[in-house]
Each structure stands twice: as C-alpha cells, then as structure tokens.
Amino acid sequence: MPTFVYMTRCDGCGHCVDICPSDIMHIDKTYRRAYNIEPNMCWECYSCVKACPQHAIDVRGYADFAPLGHSVRVNRDEEKGTIAWRIKFRNGTEKNFLSPITTKPWGTAIEQLRNVPGPSKEMRDGELLYNEPKFIRMDDGGLHTLPAAGLKLKKGVYY
C-alpha cells in the first residue's frame, strides 16, 4: 500500500521528504504539496505517515493485490512515548492498538562517550568493548573465550 497525500491537508512542510528512506516523497512544483513519485519503491514503512504534522499522508494498499476500502491510521506521540494504531477492514471491522515507543524521555538517556573516562591500554589491547564485561556474564566474569569453554577451532567436516 503505497502512500498518498490528501490535497486539502498537506501544507507542503516537507517533513515527509526529509524522512523518507526511499527518497520517493517529493514536493509537487505546481501544487507545492508532497506526493509519492515512485509507488513501486514504497515499502509502506509509514515513516512519512508518522512524521506528517497534518496527518495528511495515508496509505492505500498495493493495487496488484489489495482491494480498496481499508485503512490503517497511526498517531506517534513522542511526548507520551506511545504509538496508537487504528485498523479498519473493508467489511467495517475495527481494531485498535497502543504500544510504548520508549521508556525514557527523548534525548536524555544516551551518554556522551567523549566525556567518559577513556580506555586503558590493557582494554585497548584486549577484546572488551565499551562498558563490558557488564551484562555478558552470569558470574560477572570476563569475556567468553575458547579455552575457558573447553573449545578449539578445527578444520574439517563437523556437524
């Protein structure tokens, strides 16, 4: 179901153009509003639908296999940290779903690695990544190695 844009709702702000992973939301030069220039390269990923401040973008199922008369609408709310979906079937059945999209306020939870104490030489020469060995062992030991696991890599046919 490629995207399409309602003429009366779009104000040409370009958020969809900015976000589309496939580069197919463009601004029409005559109408100064967005439209999908290449529906057969649309993955129906909804990135533009979610990004549109006017809710001007919707989706109509791919013509080659989806009959008309359905809709899947979405409202992604960064402040509330939720995404709400409303599915309407061709026969009128309706289903609603609500999910969280994050557990932390946006932009607050990711540390600036430029400011954390840098790695020691030992860590540089070893195999650990940032913040490890945290989370990788039940016994809080170091990284898993082949000798510790009683294993080796051997050439040949093994199943």
Added chain:
Amino acid sequence: MAYETIIEDGIDILVAGAGLGGTGAAWEARFWGQNKKIVIAEKANMDRSGAVAQGLYAINCYMGTRWGENKPEDHVRYARIDLMGLLREDLAFDMARHVDSTVHQFEEWGLPIMKDPKTGRYLREGRWQIMIHGESYKPIVSEAAKKSADKVFNRICVTHLLMDESRENRVAGAVGFNVRTGNYHVFKAKTVICGAGGASNIFKPRSVGEGSGRTWYAPWSSASAYGLMIEAGAKMTQMENRIVLARFKDGYGPVGAYFLHLKTYTQNCLGEEFESKWWPELQKMVGKEYLDPDSFHLTHRPIPTCLRNHALISEVNAGRGPIHMVTMRAFQDPHLEEVGWENFLGMTVGQAVLWAATDVDPKNENPELTTSEPYVMGSHATCSGAWCSGPEDLSPPEYFWGYNRMTTIEGLFGAGDAVGGTPHAFSSGSFTEGRLAAKAACKYIDDGKAEGIVVSDEQIKRRKAEIYKPLEHYKTYRNAVVAGSVNPHYINPEQGLDRLQKLMDEYCGGMTVNYMTNEKLLHIGLKKLKIMEEDLGSLAAADIHELLRAWELKHRHRAAECVTQHTLFRKETRWPGYYYRGDAMKVDDENWHVLTVSRRDPKTGEYTMEKAPCYHLVSDEA
C-alpha cells in the same frame, strides 16, 4: 554540470551507511577514539534508514548469558545447523559473546523490551529471540550515533570507495553525491567502516506493479555493501548463499513470532501436516547428518530453514497448495491476538493493511503462506559478504590478518550485511559488529597503519565524471526521440532493474523457475550480465532522483554478477529450498564443506575463485 565539489578532509573513521551496523560503529568509535574525527555518510535520513527504518517487534539475537540461558558456542552451533554447516565460526562466536552487552545498552537508552512477569528477565519469543516494542528502535540508535559523530551527512549516496595511491590495496575514503542538492561529496578518510545494505530487488519479485515495493528486505537495501567493496577489489565469501523466505503471502509479514510465541503451525489445502512426508527423500539429498527427523525430538536439533522451505515448495508443486498458517486457534486468546497484530504494526505494517483490505481476520480465517523471491544479505539467516579478519584471540591463521572485521582491503572494515560468514546476527548482532569494527579501526589508526595516504585530484575528478555520466547521457540523447522512455541510445534505471531481475530469475535460480539453475544456465546468465554491464555505460538519468536509482542499479548489478559467479563455482546443492543446482543435486561434503571466496580484479573485471577451509568449534579434547 555545475555541481559543487565538497571535500571533507582529515576524517579518521568514515561510516558509509548508517543502519544498525553503521550506527553501532559510529557510537562505539567515540569511546576508542575520543579525539578522532568520526563522520557518517548515509543515503537517507539516519533516523529512519536501513532495514530497521520501520521498526522491529523482536530482537532475534540475544544470548541471555547473564541469566545462564545460553552460551555463545550454543548460538554458533545453532547457526551451523541452520546454514548446513557453512559459516565463519570465529566471527559468529565473537558476535555472540558481545551481543548481550549491546542489547542491555539498548534498554538503558529507552528501548522498551518486554519482560517475563514470572522471572523478570527479557520475554523470550524463542530460544534466541526476545520481544520488544521497537517502533522507535532506529531513532534510538540513531540518536546514539549522533552523540558520537562529529558530522552526519544525510542523503549522500556513496557510489565508490577512494583508494590510496601510495600503497596498493589500501582504502582512502569514499565519494558520492547528495540526492537533494546534487553536489559531489568527497570524504578523505583513514578508515572506512562499510555499513551499507544487502540486496533486495536483484531477483524478479512475485509482485507486479505497485506491489513490487513490498519486498521482504527493504527496497532501499540496494546491494551497496557489495557493490562498493567488490568494485574496490575486496574478497567476498558465500555470495551464493542467498535466502528465500517463507512468509505470509503478498505482504511478506514475519512468521517468527507466529511459530515461536503464538504456536501457530502450517498445513496444506487438505488440512494436513505436510513437512514430514518430504524428509525421507530430502534426507537422500542432504545426508542424515543434516536432516535426521528421528533424532530431532530427542536432541531438539532444529531443522534447517532451507529444508523447511524445500518441504513447502515441494508440497505446492505437488498440487496441494495453498499452504496455510493455522492461526484460528491461537487468535482466540485476546492477548495472543494482540501480539499477532502488533507484531506486524511494529515491523511490517503492509501486512496489516493487506489483511484489512482482504478482510482476513486470523481469528476467523487461516492466512496463506508463500516463499519469496531470493535475497542476498549477510545479517539475517544467511551470510553473504566480505571476507573479513576475525579477532586475535579466536581466529585461525587463514581467518586472521591483524584487525577484527577488516576486509582484505587495508583500512576497510565491515558491519552487518557487509561482513560475510556471520549469519543470525540480525539487528543486535549487526550493531555489535559495528562496535567491534570501530574498536579495530581505531587500533589500526593508532598503530600508524593509515599514514601517508595519497589521493590525487585525478582520482577525484575521474570519479566525479563517472558519477554524473547518466545525467549527461540523458541530456545528450533525450531529444533524439519525440517523447517517452523508449530511446535507442539509452535505458533508464527502471528498465535496467527489470532486465537484471528477469535474467537473475531465469538463469540464477529465481522463483519463476522454482529456484533451479545449473552450469549452462549460469554461464548464459554471466554472459547477459556482461552485456548488461556495457549497457549500464549507456544508463540515462533524467534528474538527481534517477541518478540515485542509477547507482543503486549499478551496485545491484555488480552484486548479482558476484552471486552468479559463486553459484557457478559451488558445484553442489548445499541449501535445497534456497536454490538448486540441477546438475549437482546433492550436498557434497567431500568437496564442498568449504567457504567460497571470490575476488574481482578491479582492473580487468576478472573473477578469481577459491575455497577456504571451514573451521568448526569442537571440544579441545577432540
């Protein structure tokens, strides 16, 4: 054409392509290179780019080592079974021993991971999968990458790697163009971490018209990981190991949660279980070592995905389609029904749209399954990609040349789809590989390996002329005809893509020929690809958007050629259900329990094929 040349100089680490692999690389690089210049070049907008643009409802690679759930070696063995024995077990073990730290990091960043109310641990969907509310997975990891990067260049289509002119086979950066302004961008860098994508759309899709956008892997995964690296002369591995997906028909909605969590199952048109009746015949093809249904229940050894595909394909060919997923039972439980729908909304909205359009409510009706067209990639359940060095403490000599995840080109690293031999990495494993590559790239620079790189103006100018040629070509010849897209002097990117998909489908084992090919067919395919390469010199682009499609097509073509070469080289049918070599219909462990490695000489265009030994994890007493 008056496009500006914009040069970004003095880059230590250039991340080319910022999906899950690239964002992992950019983020981690800041820790190991606190004063290094880290730059990202991304084809779309990093907040919604790559295969995870739409979100995910599961993380398919999490060990749970801290809870004692699995050990890294367990995952390696699982991947070995699923891939019929062939993978890089050093890389796979390395990914598995680090991946949990990545997943817990995601949770600290705010990614909602579901919990098992009884144990308090992450909620398991299957042995390796955990369930998440991952609509904003990509925006979250993108934010991490932005925190670490000095500069992010969105909307840059990277077309080529730059090569050092003072030392053979050493990378020097990358070039590309801005798909908005059209400007030419040059990135001079000491190291490049290739995080570009695998290949959708190189085989003819089942859908026609509009629906061909509903590929299983994202349509913007344009094989650039392979196009960039093959073109530069990097060695590639297991490129024949394409993947075919058994998915919900037309929408290609995922089945993982359905099988594993909702406990749905498949049946043929008569309502019968059908898989097991194909096992005896299939066992003759692949051997008891790879398919032993008798011991399956005792050992819990999974049946390889390709073999299950084989059963589905065979059953449909026997006239007992369609294959249905039996959902009616599970969906009576309102909680499971919710999980089933949210699973689609979280990662394949199109499937929900399709069911709404066709009034398929899985509570009242069992939906159809089908097998997809083939895809070539290295992060899901197959392992095509560059031949990379493993880590120092694990890798045998044939697999080690100094820096983890470095390709056979000095200073060129890979992550995600770009790295060959590491299947079942998925999103979390790809991010982890990016982290590993970033650490290694910093070490490479600190060891002084990137000194004295020379890039001449000639190289920069030559690439620029090459990049814009399709625009020039269009301008020169468009007025030779009155109007329309038919022109004897050129083809446009869409026409070229149709040709590529048709020939790959018919000669290299696509879905219209039931994934069948043989030596003769592959030779014809290679001949047609060669002629197509000549025609790609006459590719025409009417505008900058078409220029993007033109370069995506060139990358896809190069990847397709490499896939065909590998498929020709491996004279056996290693993965029935993914593809068949009609002239060698058996698994041949005596000759082919090896990894295939290719190199295309950038000067001559000739391929050299070799076999590399396959090492396996065994008990150190063996």
